[in-house]
Amino acid sequence: GDSVTQMEGPVTLSEEAFLTINCTYTATGYPSLFWYVQYPGEGLQLLLKATKADDKGSNKGFEATYRKETTSFHLEKGSVQVSDSAVYFCALKYSSASKIIFGSGTRLSIRP
Amino acid sequence: GAGVSQSPRYKVAKRGQDVALRCDPISGHVSLFWYQQALGQGPEFLTYFQNEAQLDKSGLPSDRFFAERPEGSVSTLKIQRTQQEDSAVYLCASSLPLRLAKNEQFFGPGTRLTVL
Numbered sequence: 001g002d003s004v005t006q007m008e009g010p011v012t013l014s015e016e017a018f019l020t021i022n023c024t025y026t027a028t029g030y031p032s033l034f035w036y037v038q039y040p041g042e043g044l045q046l047l048l049k050a051t052k053a054d055d056k057g058s059n060k061g062f063e064a065t066y067r068k069e070t071t072s073f074h075l076e077k078g079s080v081q082v083s084d085s086a087v088y089f090c091a092l093k094y095s096s097a098s099k100i101i102f103g104s105g106t107r108l109s110i111r112p
Numbered sequence: 113g114a115g116v117s118q119s120p121r122y123k124v125a126k127r128g129q130d131v132a133l134r135c136d137p138i139s140g141h142v143s144l145f146w147y148q149q150a151l152g153q154g155p156e157f158l159t160y161f162q163n164e165a166q167l168d169k170s171g172l173p174s175d176r177f178f179a180e181r182p183e184g185s186v187s188t189l190k191i192q193r194t195q196q197e198d199s200a201v202y203l204c205a206s207s208l209p210l211r212l213a214k215n216e217q218f219f220g221p222g223t224r225l226t227v228l
Contacts, residue, residue: 044219089154098168102154
């Protein structure tokens with residue numbers, strides 16, 4: 001079945017470091033891909049999305065490119081801030097389906 | 113401009129008790145979803161409503177889990193005879209109709225259920 005695999009955390013970086021969180025997926029069709037973020041004490045928020053191959057989603061300095069050839073959707077940011085500390089979830093969804101399929105999450109901690 | 117709200121935010125139950133978790137979706141959102149998020153894991157789909165109709169309940173883990181949305185707005189997730197393995201955060205999400213939603217679901221803060 002369809003699934004999402006993302007790198008295990010926690011990931012700890014210093015402020016202004018470069019961030020990559022790896023995500024790969026297994027899909028029988030052509031889903032949309034997402035990154036969600038969960039800040040401490042808050043609900044899941046959509047960070048960015050891409051709906052087809054080679055699309056790049058971006059928001060708040062974060063980027064991810066839908067790579068069909070490598071079935072990947074890695075999250076990147078050039079210079080992280082303390083406020084980026086959160087849990088990040090990679091996910092996929094088909095337009096016709098009701099459910100979102102999530103990875104297990106990656107906890108990111110940024111040191112001042 | 114309220115988002116999705118859930119209550120209670122925290123619930124502690126003794127094993128065997130019944131619990132009811134409430135979700136208030138964003139006004140005008142006809143689609144409503146429940147997810148279960150175990151500690152250290154990603155959310156897993158439980159069930160989906162369009163208005164008052166429960167169109168997909170494939171993710172409900174057992175017949176102890178029951179969800180309803182009688183008037184097509186507020187939804188309640190009920191768990192009967194709770195077990196320790198039911199301990200998790202229960203997330204509610206809402207969206208426009210699937211054909212209009214562009215795959216985006218808006219999540220509430222969740223209810224953390226602890227079964228002792």
